[in-house]
Amino acid sequence: MVRTRFAPSPTGFLHIGNLRSAVYPYAWAKNTGGKFILRIEDTDRERYVEGGIEAIKNTLEKFGISWDEYYVQSERKAAGIYAKAAEKLISSGHAFYCQCAAKNAKEEGFSNQLRDPCRDRGYISGAVKLKIPDNETVSYHDFVLDKDVSWSTDTVYDATLLKSDGFPTYHLAAMTDDLDMQISHIIRGHDWMPSTPIHLLVFQYLGGVRPEIGHLTDIQSPKGGKLSKRKDSVFCETFLNDGYLPDALLNFVILLGWAPKDNRELFTLSEFVRAFDPKGFQKSNPVFHTEKLDWFNGHYIRQISDTEITRLVKPYVKNDVEDTKLMQIIPLIKDRLVKLSDFPRLTSFFFSLPVFDPALFTAPDADLLLLSSAYDYLTSVTDWSKTGIETGWTDNIKASGRKVGDFFMALRIAVCGSRFTPPITDTMVVLGRDEVLTRIRQTIDNLKLKIKN
Ligand code: GLU
Numbered sequence: 001m002v003r004t005r006f007a008p009s010p011t012g013f014l015h016i017g018n019l020r021s022a023v024y025p026y027a028w029a030k031n032t033g034g035k036f037i038l039r040i041e042d043t044d045r046e047r048y049v050e051g052g053i054e055a056i057k058n059t060l061e062k063f064g065i066s067w068d069e070y071y072v073q074s075e076r077k078a079a080g081i082y083a084k085a086a087e088k089l090i091s092s093g094h095a096f097y098c099q100c101a102a103k104n105a106k107e108e109g110f111s112n113q114l115r116d117p118c119r120d121r122g123y124i125s126g127a128v129k130l131k132i133p134d135n136e137t138v139s140y141h142d143f144v145l146d147k148d149v150s151w152s153t154d155t156v157y158d159a160t161l162l163k164s165d166g167f168p169t170y171h172l173a174a175m176t177d178d179l180d181m182q183i184s185h186i187i188r189g190h191d192w193m194p195s196t197p198i199h200l201l202v203f204q205y206l207g208g209v210r211p212e213i214g215h216l217t218d219i220q221s222p223k224g225g226k227l228s229k230r231k232d233s234v235f236c237e238t239f240l241n242d243g244y245l246p247d248a249l250l251n252f253v254i255l256l257g258w259a260p261k262d263n264r265e266l267f268t269l270s271e272f273v274r275a276f277d278p279k280g281f282q283k284s285n286p287v288f289h290t291e292k293l294d295w296f297n298g299h300y301i302r303q304i305s306d307t308e309i310t311r312l313v314k315p316y317v318k319n320d321v322e323d324t325k326l327m328q329i330i331p332l333i334k335d336r337l338v339k340l341s342d343f344p345r346l347t348s349f350f351f352s353l354p355v356f357d358p359a360l361f362t363a364p365d366a367d368l369l370l371l372s373s374a375y376d377y378l379t380s381v382t383d384w385s386k387t388g389i390e391t392g393w394t395d396n397i398k399a400s401g402r403k404v405g406d407f408f409m410a411l412r413i414a415v416c417g418s419r420f421t422p423p424i425t426d427t428m429v430v431l432g433r434d435e436v437l438t439r440i441r442q443t444i445d446n447l448k449l450k451i452k453n
């Protein structure tokens with residue numbers, strides 16, 4: 001049975017790389033009727049962030065990623081599980097007690113030595129370190145990279161397994177757990193690759209069925225180098241707050257390191273579960289292209305109903321805006337909505353008078369005439385609906401010898417304050433007759449002033 005796990009450390013919000021490390025094992029387990037395990041790796045007390053565990057669970061839930069089993073390493077530590085594993089390694093001669101404080105070891109210049117000076121001192125207490133054998137080869141087949149990888153143990157250092165405070169390091173805790181929890185496949189970040197020989201030895205010495213191991217590629221920043229907190233936006237919550245839909249972000253992340261045999265790009269979580277194939281893991285590093293994420297977001301926004309969009313844009317609009325108003329506006333701007341947070345910028349002119357920008361009128365004299373004729377025509381409209389406004393309008397414009405394109409451009413600028421607007425008649429219907437006429441009147445007055453000066 002496939003048993004996979006996501007093993008985050010609660011050191012802050014989940015980032016894009018974490019989401020990828022969660023969705024792949026989830027899909028693998030669900031695709032095969034296996035089990036997906038959430039394991040909180042919270043034994044590094046210095047990096048522990050208060051509320052971190054809840055934040056991880058909340059974010060996973062937003063993406064629809066649920067787990068079948070749940071473990072917390074600090075609880076397992078309290079139950080003595082890692083101390084027992086360490087003792088087992090000591091008694092079989094594969095680990096030893098060390099009494100150099102980490103700091104002293106460094107000061108004494110031992111930090112560069114692969115073989116710890118305590119390994120032959122026979123201490124009976126202290127931190128526990130792995131006794132790396134000399135002149136052996138350790139190897140495994142990486143299922144992501146699809147290649148055999150091996151190391152000579154002569155290049156591997158005596159890694160700490162249990163610190164002197166009794167807390168296990170990742171090297172001991174994660175391997176003990178992967179065995180205990182009968183994990184079949186470990187999917188983890190590429191930064192763990194250098195530590196893999198240590199892990200292979202720990203697995204071997206603890207005994208049991210070793211999981212298969214795969215290291216995911218590194219996500220690259222479009223600015224160059226690895227994607228990183230320092231230079232890029234990386235936290236899932238930041239993207240969600242910025243108005244990316246969970247489905248869109250997840251779809252984008254799925255394809256950062258995995259690809260189907262065909263060129264299909266659209267996957268909801270359940271579709272990904274169905275399509276998942278471990279052969280789809282990519283070997284070359286993907287680049288985080290925000291434009292691609294934007295494309296997915298636009299796509300998913302257009303998949304949901306206007307009622308749902310109304311609910312989703314609420315956090316981005318002023319409190320007093322009514323749902324009925326939003327329901328009128330959304331169909332008009334939906335095609336241009338990339339992120340939910342763009343909503344206020346795209347729709348500001350529906351809620352407040354646009355600022356008169358003289359630079360938008362490139363031919364003020366001609367525009368003045370166009371707007372005056374628009375004003376005259378619109379005052380004569382009795383039925384303020386799309387058909388009521390549009391019937392006979394274009395003929396009327398043509399008959400007066402004006403260019404239809406120029407006419408509507410002047411009108412767009414007067415009504416919306418921009419050259420790029422939703423369909424103008426629909427917009428005018430939503431704004432209402434009085435508001436539209438006021439805006440055109442004011443623009444005419446402003447243009448006259450501009451021409452005079
Ligand atoms: N706690 C480790 C991390 O967050 C887990 C790595 C793994 O999946 O084994 O990097």
